[in-house]
Amino acid sequence: MEVQVLAINPGSTSTKIAWYRGDEEAWRVTLSHCVEEIAAFPCVVEQFPFRLRVIEQAVVEEGGDLDALQAVVGRGGIVDPIPGGTYAVDELLLSHLRRGKPWEHASNLGGILAAAIAFPRKIPAYIVDPVAVDELDAVARITGLPELPKHSLGHALNIKATVRRAAKDLGRDWRKMNVVVAHLGGGISICTHKAGRMVDLNNANEFGPFSPERSGGVPAGDLVRLCFSGNHTMQDLRKKIAGAGGVVGYLGTSDLREVRRRIAEGDGKARLVYETMAYQVAKDIGAYAVPLEGEVEAILLTGGVAHDGEFVRLVTEQVQWIAPVLVYPGEDEMRALVEGALRVLRGEEPCLRYGEMVAAS
Structure with missing residues (x-):
């Protein structure tokens, strides 16, 4: 009998769920939540009962039976820094997912929701390669201001899954490969993946290239002057950096299809x-x-922007002298979550314990 696994991926205004039988997806749905409904909750963790009810209702509508599951896996959020891998959700991990520090993130609900479904059924709940994966080399942490070290926050789930897929295509052991991964989405993470570890990467909200929605690295002195100009609140400037920066800041849209249309019509600024x-x-x-x-x-x-053939061409032409360029468009986070759970269930890799890995890091 094939193992049945439910994957849960909470976003700011949606919850994606997918049901897998072994390696095959049976179904998936995206449950959209209206902004007003979400805004009524004072903090992210208090959305938990609402999102759980919506998930349970959707499973029934899809003809699923939660009692038939062998595991539940949720998107991992912002916890203490830990190495990549598949983690069992336990009480310590749950307490750290609930605390919302250093800031709240909808993905923290993934493990909480997984546990709520799994624990009463006495089956395991997991998270896989959470946002907080930290495998940085020591030299990658220093920025130039002792008060402001670089933190490892990136698209770890998709980066790790993409390395595994490339290794399979190349007939290599992913834990021995040396590659550079560029996750190209609303935010952009570029990562040095060396022998199984993410030894350096940019935090997409603070460093690196600008993206469709984020400013990337900006002139520090001018940013300080902008902060103290009296014309902006902290909230305004945080929004400029992550949400209203990058392409949308220059062109008023984050949709690269719209940008390409403007370019075709002769818009020099868009180009x-x-x-x-x-x-x-x-x-x-x-x-x-x-x-x-x-x-x-x-x-x-990889990432959504990798679907844009012209953008991929422009990047490839500038970097192919370094190494061959392989393209894996999109980010199938649901499959990546389930694959992480299945590797543990099949004994292909160990199930990690959050408390042990935090203490060791």
Whole structure:
């Protein structure tokens, strides 16, 4: 009998769920939540009962039976820094997912919801490669201001899954591969993945290329002056950096299809912004190749923007001298979550314990 696993991926205004029988997806749905409904909750963790009811109702509507599951896996959120892998949800991990520090994130609900479904049925609940995965080398943490070290916050789930897929395609052991991964989405994470570890990467909200919605690295002195100009609140500026920066800041849209349409109509500004984003991505790929000391086996382009063939072409032309470029468009987070759970259930890798890995890191 095939193992049945439910995957849960909470977003700011939606909850995605998917039911798998072994490696095959049976169904998936995206449960949209109206902004007003979500805004009525004072904090993210208090959305839990509401989202659980919606999930349970959707499973019934899809003809599923929660009692038939062998495991539940949720998106991992912002907890204390830990290495990548599949983690059993236990009381310590739950308490850290609930606390919402250093800030709240909808993905923290993934493990909480998984546990709520799994524990009464005496089956395991997992999270996989959470946002807080930290495998940085010591030299990657220092920024130039002792008060402001670099924190490892990136698209770890998709980065790790993409490395595994590339390794399978190349007939290699992913734990021995040296690659640079560029996750190209609303935010952009570029990562040096060396022998199974994410040894350096940009925090997409604070460093690196600008993206469709985020400013990337900006001039520090000018940013300080902007902060103290008296014209902006902290909330205004945080929004400019993550949400209203990058392409949307210059062009009023984060939709690259719209940008491409404007370019086709002769919009020179749209072309400059589009090409500059590709240039910045390529430049950072070059920078993140440095820790591999010339032994770069491949450059992997993934995320939603990797569906844009012209953008991929612009980046590839600028970096293919470093290593072959492989493209894995999109980010199938649901499959990546289930694959992580299945590897543990099948004994292909150990189930990690949050408390042990925090203490060891």
